[in-house]
Amino acid sequence: MAIHQELSDNELFDEVLRQRARGEDPGDLLGTLCERWRRPAGVVIQRIQASYRVEAPDDEPEFFHDAVQRLLERGLDQYRGVSELPGKSASPKTFFLRIVKHLVIDRYRQKRELLDPGSTEEDEASPYASHEAAVAIDRDHRQASRQDAQELYWKAFQRLQAEHPSEAAAWDVYHHQDVEDHNECARILSITVANSYKRISRAQAYLRRYLLELIEGENA
Amino acid sequence: MPEFTSTLGNEPGNSSLLHRMETIYEEVVRLSEILPRTHPTEERPILIGSLLENAGYLLRRPQALASVKKNSTVVDKILFTLSEEDLRSWFENASLTGLKATLKQAVENAFEAGLSEQKEERERFVNLAMEGLAKRERFAGVLRSLARWEQQHGPLASDLHHRHQVLQAEINKVDTALRSSTLSLEFVDEERRAERDLLEESLREGAWWYSATSENNDFSAMVLGASPTTLARSSRVIEVLQTTKTPPQRHISSEELWSFDLGLLNEEQRAWMHRHSLSCKECRQALMMLSEGEEAIEEALHLPEESLRKHRKQGEVFDHPLFRVQLLFSGKKHRLWLEEKREGVLSQASLTNGSPLRRIASGYELQLSSRPQRSQRLRVTLTTGEEILIPLG
Numbered sequence: 001m002a003i004h005q006e007l008s009d010n011e012l013f014d015e016v017l018r019q020r021a022r023g024e025d026p027g028d029l030l031g032t033l034c035e036r037w038r039r040p041a042g043v044v045i046q047r048i049q050a051s052y053r054v055e056a057p058d059d060e061p062e063f064f065h066d067a068v069q070r071l072l073e074r075g076l077d078q079y080r081g082v083s084e085l086p087g088k089s090a091s092p093k094t095f096f097l098r099i100v101k102h103l104v105i106d107r108y109r110q111k112r113e114l115l116d117p118g119s120t121e122e123d124e125a126s127p128y129a130s131h132e133a134a135v136a137i138d139r140d141h142r143q144a145s146r147q148d149a150q151e152l153y154w155k156a157f158q159r160l161q162a163e164h165p166s167e168a169a170a171w172d173v174y175h176h177q178d179v180e181d182h183n184e185c186a187r188i189l190s191i192t193v194a195n196s197y198k199r200i201s202r203a204q205a206y207l208r209r210y211l212l213e214l215i216e217g218e219n220a
Numbered sequence: 221m222p223e224f225t226s227t228l229g230n231e232p233g234n235s236s237l238l239h240r241m242e243t244i245y246e247e248v249v250r251l252s253e254i255l256p257r258t259h260p261t262e263e264r265p266i267l268i269g270s271l272l273e274n275a276g277y278l279l280r281r282p283q284a285l286a287s288v289k290k291n292s293t294v295v296d297k298i299l300f301t302l303s304e305e306d307l308r309s310w311f312e313n314a315s316l317t318g319l320k321a322t323l324k325q326a327v328e329n330a331f332e333a334g335l336s337e338q339k340e341e342r343e344r345f346v347n348l349a350m351e352g353l354a355k356r357e358r359f360a361g362v363l364r365s366l367a368r369w370e371q372q373h374g375p376l377a378s379d380l381h382h383r384h385q386v387l388q389a390e391i392n393k394v395d396t397a398l399r400s401s402t403l404s405l406e407f408v409d410e411e412r413r414a415e416r417d418l419l420e421e422s423l424r425e426g427a428w429w430y431s432a433t434s435e436n437n438d439f440s441a442m443v444l445g446a447s448p449t450t451l452a453r454s455s456r457v458i459e460v461l462q463t464t465k466t467p468p469q470r471h472i473s474s475e476e477l478w479s480f481d482l483g484l485l486n487e488e489q490r491a492w493m494h495r496h497s498l499s500c501k502e503c504r505q506a507l508m509m510l511s512e513g514e515e516a517i518e519e520a521l522h523l524p525e526e527s528l529r530k531h532r533k534q535g536e537v538f539d540h541p542l543f544r545v546q547l548l549f550s551g552k553k554h555r556l557w558l559e560e561k562r563e564g565v566l567s568q569a570s571l572t573n574g575s576p577l578r579r580i581a582s583g584y585e586l587q588l589s590s591r592p593q594r595s596q597r598l599r600v601t602l603t604t605g606e607e608i609l610i611p612l613g
Contacts, residue, residue: 058555105513176469205334
């Protein structure tokens with residue numbers, strides 16, 4: 001351990017990668033290395049928290065811990081040591097701090113989704129903003145049923161992606177990416193326009209089938 | 221179960237179904253003639269299986285058999301000639317391998333038949349679907365033959381009875397697993413009804429592969445885009461199906477955000493993100509956060525160590541070379557978190573009032589309803605045996 005303290009970040013990180021390549025557990029070395037980055041990570045976490053207008057200092061240790069986990073589970077395989085962006089540093093430390101950044105953004109996005117499912121700018125400008133209780137209850141009910149329908153929809157779409165990836169890709173471009181034009185969809189996917197029509201039509205049929213099966217499965 | 225040389229065809233139309241009855245009857249007679257001349261080799265269990273399957277097929281359709289002027293007593297007599305040893309040899313080779321996959325594929329083919337625009341294409345998928353379903357019917361036929369054999373000979377020997385029960389249980393398992401995903405069979409209802417109507421009436425309901433949902437034809441209409449308002453049974457179905465007309469907005473995923481940040485997205489993907497962020501406040505904010513975070517990274521990389529130390533150490537109670545104690549506050553609860561810097565360096569942790577901390581992946585934790593009193597201490601035991609007392613106040 002004492003020898004490791006003498007090593008630079010890059011040397012220590014290289015040793016982590018070597019251990020991993022040999023099939024050894026680099027947990028200890030990585031722990032030592034990440035400890036050096038704890039305070040810089042704090043700077044990143046606090047800045048994003050401030051931008052989200054969140055005052056939650058207690059989240060910081062947990063975010064740091066989860067970022068180390070993410071680096072261990074996914075990041076080590078993705079680290080290439082070369083920045084894809086001109087001018088951006090690609091040192092292991094920068095790479096780790098970028099993981100921290102994304103983890104914190106992901107967490108606050110998830111929290112917002114939980115607090116305000118399906119929120120869009122259209123909703124915010126909704127004319128239904130009545131204070132009457134009955135209206136509020138009705139709105140809650142509609143929101144809950146819309147959320148339920150959307151959850152089923154995304155499950156069905158995941159199944160479509162797994163079982164019919166070509167149809168899912170076309171559906172994603174056409175609907176989720178708001179292309180909604182078969183010529184453009186065909187161009188993006190490098191397929192014929194006729195094929196675009198066919199894939200979208202098949203995707204919709206499959207999605208409807210999966211949705212009805214999901215409902216049937218709940219009732220079984 | 222050996223792969224039988226099946227004579228169960230799938231030609232549509234009643235006349236061909238009746239013709240099939242004749243063909244299968246002749247096959248049963250043929251098998252009964254060649255079996256006595258066949259030595260108990262590997263081939264014999266296959267022939268026995270084929271006989272059980274085909275005889276069962278006829279016995280499950282007594283009226284159809286009579287309509288082609290064939291007598292079920294002939295089939296009974298043929299089954300009677302099978303010995304217990306014959307059945308044993310068949311059971312030893314019996315297997316349900318592939319049945320579930322075959323039935324799943326039959327459902328897929330039925331659905332594809334429903335989507336087919338060309339007549340020939342539809343026929344091809346219908347035939348494939350019906351062939352798959354016929355495999356389930358063969359097992360039903362075998363079970364029927366075994367039941368008839370028991371009526372003639374008495375109950376099966378205990379080892380065969382056990383194998384029979386195991387086989388039945390496995391079939392039930394396959395049936396249960398598939399029940400909720402058979403809606404698509406509605407696309408081959410015409411062909412399934414023709415098969416179902418040949419069955420003895422009391423058997424029809426149990427033959428789900430030919431009967432389930434076959435009188436309830438709104439699934440196919442809803443899948444193919446008929447207005448669910450006139451067909452669906454509940455407002456929930458209407459709302460759920462509506463999502464395929466106006467799909468919910470898809471937000472920029474974590475993976476896309478990551479790839480975008482590393483410059484790994486292509487032009488189309490970046491263009492979509494741009495378009496989407498114009499109308500989605502949440503994703504627009506996430507993209508802005510990437511820039512904010514990048515600035516913070518630059519700042520953190522260039523701050524001298526002294527400045528970094530000044531950044532707050534919120535919640536930190538105690539910092540040891542091997543572990544760290546933190547008292548976190550969230551909502552109305554406090555969480556005491558004993559974080560290991562290296563996995564497995566701690567062996568025990570409790571408060572001096574006796575409350576133990578719970579082992580978690582990263583160390584130990586304890587949820588507290590209020591902040592610990594000043595007199596409270598945390599007792600930490602290292603795996604080396606060393607014990608450390610830490611004041612929490």
